[in-house]
Amino acid sequence: MQKNELLAHLSVCVEKGKADKATPTPPEMKDQEGAREITAQLIEMDVAPEEILNGALIPGMKRIGDLYGEGKAFVPHLLLAARAMNEAIVLLKPYFESGAVERKGTFIIGTVQGDLHDIGKNLVKAIIEGSGWEVVDLGTDVSAEGFIKAIEEHPKAHVGLSALITTTMVHMEQIVQSIREKYPDKKILIGGAPVTQEYCDKIGADFFSLRPQEAAEYLNSLISSTHPT
Numbered sequence: 001m002q003k004n005e006l007l008a009h010l011s012v013c014v015e016k017g018k019a020d021k022a023t024p025t026p027p028e029m030k031d032q033e034g035a036r037e038i039t040a041q042l043i044e045m046d047v048a049p050e051e052i053l054n055g056a057l058i059p060g061m062k063r064i065g066d067l068y069g070e071g072k073a074f075v076p077h078l079l080l081a082a083r084a085m086n087e088a089i090v091l092l093k094p095y096f097e098s099g100a101v102e103r104k105g106t107f108i109i110g111t112v113q114g115d116l117h118d119i120g121k122n123l124v125k126a127i128i129e130g131s132g133w134e135v136v137d138l139g140t141d142v143s144a145e146g147f148i149k150a151i152e153e154h155p156k157a158h159v160g161l162s163a164l165i166t167t168t169m170v171h172m173e174q175i176v177q178s179i180r181e182k183y184p185d186k187k188i189l190i191g192g193a194p195v196t197q198e199y200c201d202k203i204g205a206d207f208f209s210l211r212p213q214e215a216a217e218y219l220n221s222l223i224s225s226t227h228p229t
């Protein structure tokens with residue numbers, strides 16, 4: 001296959017969650033090469049990692065993110081796409097780390113204190129990573145101090161908080177306040193099933209959505225006004 005055909009095929013692999021040859025789904029792609037093999041082939045052909053990222057992985061992830069936002073794809077589809085994306089990212093990681101691929105900026109994300117739910121957070125991470133951002137994942141049960149320490153290490157990063165329980169969601173307010181005391185202009189995104197726009201306005205966060213693709217679009221919209229890290 002030629003380069004452009006391979007890039008187009010890789011994009012479909014991400015969208016459809018075809019991580020590698022052994023991945024049995026989708027049925028119409030059974031026994032075909034997946035994201036891992038095709039990415040390896042493109043690297044072997046000296047295709048720039050940036051082109052692989054921007055020309056195949058990001059558009060594939062965007063398509064599935066949009067379908068999810070429209071209610072035409074569901075959580076399992078996003079998880080499969082994230083897995084396929086990760087297979088490719090692992091191979092591209094050395095180029096990201098060497099600085100050969102420019103990322104749009106850094107996004108710090110964590111599930112707030114007391115909360116161990118991370119499926120939604122991981123989806124947001126995958127879509128934002130898939131949209132070209134470096135993501136620093138703090139994991140679950142993250143305190144205000146945890147977020148602030150990460151911001152100290154990545155001062156230009158934007159921050160995302162996730163919460164799934166009404167009793168842990170309240171920690172978002174204190175975390176937002178603590179971040180604002182030290183970093184008044186920091187952009188803070190919040191989400192998670194119990195979170196609402198009203199709550200976002202109340203605690204002074206900058207952005208709320210239940211749709212990861214909208215969070216990626218919001219971050220992309222900030223690029224013109226901020227410099228990437």
Ligand code: B12
Nearest residue numbers: 115116117118119120160162165166189190191192193215
């Ligand atoms: C899976 C699950 C678990 C798993 C978590 C596994 C894991 N690794 O995450 C386990 C079994 C461990 C678990 C434990 C508990 N759970 Co639970 N859990 C669920 C369940 C079934 C699904 C949650 C989920 O993953 N949803 C799917 C994801 C994709 O949705 P999401 O997180 O909302 O994320 C989306 C958006 O919100 C958004 N988003 C998320 N984060 C962010 C962040 C940003 C910045 C942005 C922009 C967007 C965004 O993007 C995502 C994609 O669309 C829900 C019930 C349900 N049906 O929702 C209960 C639920 C959340 N759990 C609940 C409870 C009570 C608990 C426990 C306390 C139970 C117990 N008694 O031990 C413990 C809590 C432990 C702890 N300290 O956290 C309650 C919460 C009730 C409440 N009042 O708030 C629920 C609602 C069940 C219920 N009906 O009672 N749970």
